[in-house]
Amino acid sequence: MDALEIERAVERRRVWLDRQLDVAATALDVSVVGEPVNTFDMRSAGAVARVESSDVWLRVVVEDADYEPVCRWDGNVSANSIRGVAKPAVLRWHDWQHDDEYLRGRRLRGEVMTLALGTTVAPGGVLHDDPRLPDTWWQDLRRSLEALAAHPTEWHHELGAVASTIRSVEHHFGITLAEDVFADVSWTTAHADLHWANLRRPQMCILDWESWRPMFAGYDLATLYCNSLRDPVTARRIRDMPELHTRSGRLALLSAICRYLWIVGEGSDWDLLEPHLRTEAEPILSSMTRRTD
Structure with missing residues (x-):
């Protein structure tokens, strides 16, 4: 696969994930109000969403056997049991199976989570200079x-x-x-x-x-x-x-x-x-x- 084919495949995956966010929003009764953010591997996407007068985080992830067991399907939900850690909580979730031609048969999960305020320290994961954290x-x-x-x-x-x-x-x-x-x-x-x-x-x-x-x-x-x-x-x-x-x-x-x-x-x-x-x-x-x- 050449560079152009890779670029097209990534864009197709991005558009598809955006559509799955809409599917999750409908199922979980929230409205997407923020721009979608995709992970580096294009396995999940998320966006700020609104329910009644509150902002939350809506995330959708597609099941991929290549990531298991490193990324557990229920990891975010089961982490609700952890106490004393500053982290988002999963408020509710919804699973479904994708039936259209692209990635047919894949299971997806939508999660509504409490919204983490502020900004990411370094979006790429790696620090390039001192973030001057207090x-x-x-x-x-x-x-x-x-x-x-x-x-x-x-x-x-x-x-x-x-x-x-x-x-x-x-x-x-x-x-x-x-x-x-x-x-x-x-x-x-x-x-x-x-x-x-x-x-x-x-x-x-x-x-x-x-x-x-x-x-x-x-x-x-x-x-x-x-x-x-x-x-x-x-x-x-x-x-x-x-x-x-x-x-x-x-x-x-x-x-x-x-x-x-x-x-x-x-x-x-x-x-x-x-x-x-x-x-x-x-x-x-x-x-x-x-x-x-």
Whole structure:
């Protein structure tokens, strides 16, 4: 597929998602009043909507087996059980199956959520300069992540995080990690997709809860750190947090580095992170691994 064909396919998907927002709005009895916003992968779209005299967020997502179980179908809804975290709440939702020719048979979900005020810290996910967030914002973030880490879950190692990290390190660095490297790792509940496009300001709020799950302790700070590497001020602030100086925190950082190396080259802001990510990985790997032939 050449560049023009890709552009046409993306535009067709964008128009289709916009229509699905209208379908969801009708089913959930809200009126779309804002411009639609699409995710980078064109898997979901959202817009400000109005119900009676209140503004809400309307989101529609199309089911895609390639994203499971990383993005769980019920992630946003099940996250309603989490307490003590600054986040939107899903007020109601509606599922349906698409029957027209384009993407026939796909299941879709519309969600009406409380509206997160303010603006996204960095729409592309990656910081390019100091956002000058106040100390109160950082304090709210830490309180939310501590509450999230303590949230009980009924599942463990859901995504095979250990096996995935071992496989990724071998692929990206040619290094073999022994499984016993992870023997003493601590696990906590994590958002697992914490970058700057999922954070709001001036009032701190964490968006996008499709991926929350158990991960290595410190993983959320590790992903946020990776997305801050082009801004030394913010990167240092996160790197100095104690969670990243534990054994679990170092493994969390290694796992996060590998996660972003997989998407380098796809034409997003994450392409700019590659040299920084590799530099960050070197001391972690040199302390615990051996290189393969």
